[in-house]
Structures are given as structure tokens and as C-alpha cells.
Amino acid sequence: MIKNIIKIVFGCCIVLLFLHCKNEGEKDNFSKSEMENEKSDKFYHYSIWHAFVNKIFEGDITAAEVKANGDIGLGSYNLLDGELIMLDGELYQAKEDGTVVIPNDTTKVVYANATFFDVDDSFELESVADYETLRKHINRKLSSKNMFYAFKIHGEFKRMKCGGLHKQAKPFNDGLDILIPNRPIFERENFSGTMVGFFCPEFIGDINASGYHLHFISDDKEFAGHVMEFEAKNLKIEIDEIHEYQFVLPQTEAYKQVGFEKEFQYKKQ
Template sequence: MYRIKTCLMLLLAFVLSNAKAQTKPNPKLNNLYTAGHASAFIGGLYNAFYPYSQLKLHGDFGLGAPDLLDGELLILNGKIYQTQASGKTFEIKDNTLTPFAVVNFFKADQTLKTTNSLTKEKLYAFLDSILPNQNAIYAIHIKGTFKEIKTRAFPPVKEKPYLPLAEMLPLQQFFSFKNIKGDLVGYRIPAHMEGANISGYHFHFLSADKKSGGHIIELLTDAVTIEIDLLNSFTVALPQTKEFAAFDLKKDRREEVKRVENGKKN
């Protein structure tokens, strides 16, 4: 009887220990964490709701948008940078909020280098050739020298009701750079995740001196290193707000997303 009781106690301890281990957050998991909902954000929900301090618990690499769309966000090595419509780029504190961001803990599974001059279209085609799984989630870090880069940032919104992002394209501000060193932070998101996320390629830029950045519109690479992190799961933290609860998510915004991604009015 004593042996049976001892075995049962050991078994119970093992089960409890294993359950605790499974529920404890594991930053090493290859998970894409989305704070917000892409279609709702594209549709005009620019009010921030998710703390940057909480976002950092789910990733040290990623991109997103500031509160009320005051520019663009990039997360690299655990630091968050904002590029405003004025072009000013700076590191921000984690005591404020974001309306939309995607992050992961970046650890390269594959690294390669290229000295070919690649436009954005050729770069994406090259990435497609080395990323065979069309239904997988890839985090992509590209670092090096760029012969040319054109970025953009949106100005802040002021009065409700806020315009959908595609209708704000005439207000976007562009920035052009030549022979500049820096980092591209981005993802290739599969089509089955469209809606809550933005499918396809999406990159933001940060210069090496951390003084310039923005959403990528055009580029021409020089010598760059490409790091790929294959992710195997995703999580979406939905806004717990009255605006999101009442937002119409049935509208197909795929064409709007394409225009916003490419910075084109039509």
C-alpha cells in the first residue's frame, strides 16, 4: 500500500510539473504574435489599445503602427523605433500603446548573402525561390547596403470618423535614400492568414544610424545578408474595444491592402 501511495504521489507531482511547464510562456517558440486586427486597422481603427511593454513579452523583432497612425514602427533587437511623417526617426519608450503590431522572437534558421542588385520585385522573387512552403510564416531580416531605398510614413489622424488607410494615401510622405546601410524587418505571411494579418511581403526599414526609416515602397540592394526565421504558429490578440466590436469585418479589403502596401493611390 505504501509503495502504491508513493507511486501515485510521484505520478501526480510529474503531471503537475509537466502542466506547469506547458503553461509557462516559452519565448523560444516560433510564434508570430499579432496585437490588433489588420483589416480593422486598414479600415480606420487607429486608436491604440495594446501596451508596448506587453508586446515585448512576445517578440524582439517586428513591425507595426503608432497610436493614431503617427508614422511607422519597427522592432529590432528588442527596441522599438518610430518614423514620423516628418521623417524623424527615434527609439520610443514602452510605456505607450499601439493599435496594430506583429512580432516574434527572431532566430535565424537560414542565412545567405547576395551582392546582386535586386529591385523590390526581384528581391521578392528571389525570396520566393528560397522559401518553398507557400503556407508557412517567415520572418525575414535583411541587413547591409542599399543602393536606393524609398520609404513612406503616414501623418497622424485628428478627427473621427477616421478615413480608411487607402483613402489617406494622398497624405503619405515619401523619403528617398542612396547608398545607405541599414536593416529591413519584415514577414511573408501566407494567404490563409489574410484578414487578421496582411498576407504577402511586408517590410519596414531602419538606417544603421537609427535616424531614418519607414515602410518600404521601392529599393535596390547592394551587398546584403538575408536571415530567415521559419515560424510554426500564430496568435492574435483582438482589441477589446467598442469600436472593434461594432466594426464590419465582412468587407473585402484585399485591393485596399495592395494599394496601401505599394503606396499607390489607384
């Protein structure tokens, strides 16, 4: 399938940052080992974070396409019908009523981040009081704030607070800046699960969420959502450093016509 793909390749060569724009045809020149390396170390990103604010709530890729581009990930489904969580190659849909289901391969996705996870570094924490404490610990492990990172973090959660999304219907009245402060909140105590997500550098701007963005799925697959706050113990933090970024734009009419006018009115979490 032909898509408009802007590929930004960040290659770090000691002190030089090379920026390449490649098209799909150039892949033919890659050796087999280069292709395998590319698959394992690519940050796949569909749609623009800032489009949510401007009420772009329908995408044109499917759940199957997200799975073809990674085995962990996060995002949202069309009409904001739940938070998207991908763990170990399986997609989950955390609905607005708090239930968690496995979507069909044909279910449409409005926004997604994904990667094929491979562990570059890992460490363990016996006790973590809150999200901010975890961020500080991970910050010390990151080799640079100018790279992309994926995380897989399993542990026991004394408490976990996740955000969901209210499903929207046309005509769309409110952007994400209005919807997020009024999002459904789900809380659970004393259970285990996995946080999956990403760190994006500040320079990502309005294209994606900068800083940390984590989603969660419980081991029993009955509780999931966007990580807001937690208290945890026995966390195993696995980190995948990523140097390549694949940015895929929607080809919907609504996306083609949208003006990116509004700014976020809430603090990104």
C-alpha cells in the first residue's frame, strides 16, 4: 500500500547528526542485515498529536497495520473509542466504561506509536512512590534526551490511576484540549501489570507527545488505559533506544482540510 511517508532518520555519528529523507524505493538498496536492523529499531508514528486538538478523530489505518509495525505500542481508536495498548504483539482496547477488549484486525486507529521492542538496557526498582519518581530514575539511565526510547515496565502496583477516553460522535464539538480534563478515570489497587510507552525529545513539538507517554495493561488483561499516576514495587524497567523515526500521515479528507489552529490548554502527562 502506498502511503505518504516522511522518514526522518536520526543517525548519531559521534558528534554529527545526519538527517536523511528516504523514500520506500531506496529500501531496495539495503542489505538484509540493514533491513533487519531497521525493523527492530524504528519508531512508527501514525497521525499528528496536535490533530486531536483540532478534532481529527478518524484515522485510515487498521489494528492489523499497527501490529505490522511493532509489538509494543500505544494510541487510540477511531472516534476515540478507547485507549490503545499493544503488548507482546497483542492489541487491547480500553473502552470508556472501563472494560478491556481485543479489537478486530479491521478496527480503525486514529493515532498510534509502535516499535518492535528489543532490550538495550534494564534495571529494577524495589519501590516507586509515584510517576515523577520513576521518570527521575529513568532519566538517569537515558544516554541522551535527543534520542527516542521505548519502555516495557512490569511490576506490582499498590495503586494505579489510568485515564480513558469518551467515545465521540459526529459532528465533533470538542477537541482533545476539552476532552482530556473530563476524561473517564479508572483506579485499581494491589495487582500486577505492564506499562508500555515512549520518550520523545522536546523537539518533537506538536507532532507527537514530548517527554514520557505510557499506557498500561494488567496481567489479567482486565484493566488498562493511559497512565496518570501510580505507586509500585518490584518494577523491572526495560529500555529500547531508538534512532529512526517513521512518520505516517492520514489520507482522510478531514485531515487534508484541517487547520492546526488551537493550542493545548492542558499539561501533557
